[in-house]
Amino acid sequence: MPQTTPYAGKFSPNPYTTTSGSPHPYSNSSGSPHPYSSSSNSSGSPHPHHYTPGPVETVYGGLCYHDNSLVSGSLEALIQHLVPTVDYFPDRSYIFTFLLSSRLFLHPYELMSRVCYMCLEQHRTMDPQIDRRRIREIAPKIVQLLTEWTExxxxxxxxxRMMRSIKDLTHRLALGDELSRRAMQRVTQRLLRKLTTLGQYEESLVAAGNAPVEKLTAQKAKQQAARREDVMSMCSDPFVLAQQLTHIEMERLSYIGPEEFVYAFALKGPQDNRKLFFNKRRASNLEAYVDWFNRLSYLVATEICTPVKKKQRARILEFFIDVARECFNIGNFNSLMAIITGMNMxxxxxxxxxxxxxxxAKFDILEHQMDPTSNFYNYRTALRGATQRCLTAQTSREKIVIPFFSLFIKDIYFLNEGCVSRLPNGQVNFEKFWELAKQVSEFLSWRLSACPFERERKTLQYLLSTPVFSDDELQLASYESEGPENNIERDTRRSLRSSLYRA
Incomplete structure (x- = not known):
């Protein structure tokens, strides 16, 4: 599904742009947000290099800047900063950052209502002709802002209520500007197509989760192992299997909304109305993606533990090591880690x-790359390399970057936990949200890449739907493959046999 990125992965902590060259309302006449940025000091010293001024902090209209960067502000001022005027349109990085973080403080519908009021009602006169002229002047900016939001x-x-606001705005714009009305209709049509596609995907996840699955017990699997299809009978080429895993990863990544990273950690209170809004979603695509990681790990372990013969188990082990290596070469770190996790169970x-x-030897190299010591230093180095390759890519294959998702989530979690959202003076800590948006924006840029590999339908179906063992079934299958080594393991096998075979 085609997606758009907020600002091509580039982040500007100074959200000032104007479409006509006019300064922002809080800037000086030159357009610079800070009138104190002269290279000389206030005494007019001819040797400014002898004087090192401290960081400049200034406040404009409820917004606080530190060395020319927006760092905090009242919620009202931040909303006002989002609202375009005839001569001003907020930078895309600011739009994305504020839309992402604002839901911590107010519902998106509340924000939409306030933006609409500020755009169309706040300066309304009693003269219909003046009002139409003003709507005609501001309409293209409103369309542009809503395009960013809906995409x-x-x-x-x-x-x-959000859709009613869109319809109401389209009607209001029609009173002053026919071109903008048509543009809003196109925005709405694209939005509806996207929502339809997203809804269909979520319904498929729900259907897959509710589909009846053949019970795969350790006993039955062992009895049928000689004639049962395994992963190598479906796809014997590790490179092709790595490509199919990448298809699954990239499809699931493409449906994760950036707001899910905020909702996943920020809404903890059971009485939080915003959490109720989030729960209206038929599925959490972020959670579904984490579930996919777990499924792949258990699939790997099931495939290895099932064969009766040691030689076949070894072949499948070596096969998955090769698959993991190909995932690393592609830039698919999430499948790589899922495979390693399965083999380490x-x-x-x-x-x-x-x-x-x-x-x-090859497995040891892969484990070294994903070694968790020093906060996954080796993996983070490899990820930076893949990201750099993506930026200079000549082919679509070189653009693939699929991060180890659980660690990505962990990084965002600690960013959220480690920094307050509001400062002691009650202002919004926008420095925190610049960093949050930077990380989420990078994820969105990775999500944009199209998977260049040919799809193997049967292999994909096998990866997504073949039954996998539970923890107990895996443990029993392991004991049936290689017997217990001590009394504790013998007792465990006896207990598992009793419970699972009886079931």
């Missing part, structure tokens, strides 16, 4: 006789 945060418009790692038949 980047389409889920906000699942609220019927206890039922797999205890298969010492199987591992003895495998050349583990």
């Amino acid at each position: 980047t945060f389409p889920y906000d418009f699942r609220d019927e 206890s039922p797999v790692s205890r298969l010492k006789k199987t591992w003895s038949k495998v050349d583990t």
Whole structure:
């Protein structure tokens, strides 16, 4: 599904742009937001390099700037800063950052109502001709702002009140500017198409989760292992399987809304009305993506533990090591980590006789790349390399960057937990939200890439729907493959046999 990025991954902490060259309302006549940025000091010293001024902090209309960067402000001033005028339009980075973070303080519908009021009602006169002229002048800017909003945060418009606001605005703009009315109609049509596509995807997730699945018990799997299809019978080429995994990853990434990163951590109170708004979603695409990671890990472990013969288990182990290596080369770090996680699960790692038949040198290299020590230093280095490759890519394949998603979520979580959203004086801590938006924006730029690989329908279907073992079933399958080594393991196997075979 085509997506748009807020500002091509570039971040400007100074959100000033004007479409006519006029200064922002809070700037001086030159357009600079700070009149104190002269290179000489106030005494007119001819040797300014002998004097090092401290950081400049200024306040304009409820917004606080530190060295020319917006760092905090009252919620009302920040909303006003979002509203375009005839001579001013906010920078795209500011639009994205504020729309992303504002939902911590007010519902998107509340924000929409206030923006509409400030755009159309605040300066309304009693003269219809003056009002029409003013609407005609401001209409293109309103359309531009709503285009940004609907393209980047389409889920906000699942609220019927938001859609009514869009329709009302379209009607109001028609009174002053026919071109803008048509433009708003196109915006609405694109939005409806996007919401339809998103809804269909979420329904498919729900349907897949509710579909009856054949019970795959360890006993049944062992009995049928000789004739059961396994992953290598579906796809024997590790490069092709890595490509199919990348298809799944990129499709699921493409449906995650940027607002989900805010809702996932910020809405904790059971009485929070905004959480009720979020729960109206039929599925959380962020959670569905995390579920996919878990499924892939369990699929890997199931495929390894199922075969009766040690030689076949070793072949599948080596196959998945090669798949993981190809995922690394592609830039698919999420599948890479899911495969490593599956192979490190206890039922797999205890298969010492199987591992003895495998050349583990390649696996050791992959584990080193994803080593969690020093805050995943090796992985973060590899991710930076993949990101740089993406920026200079000559082919669509080189543009693929799929981060280890659980760590990405963890980074955002600690950013949210480590910084207050409001300062002691009650102002919004916008420095925090610049950083949050920077991280989410980078994710959105990765999400834009199209998967260049040919789809293998049967392989994709197998990866998404073949049954996998539960924890207990994995443990029992492991014991059936290589017997218990001590009394504790023998007792565990006996208990698992009793419970699972009886079931």
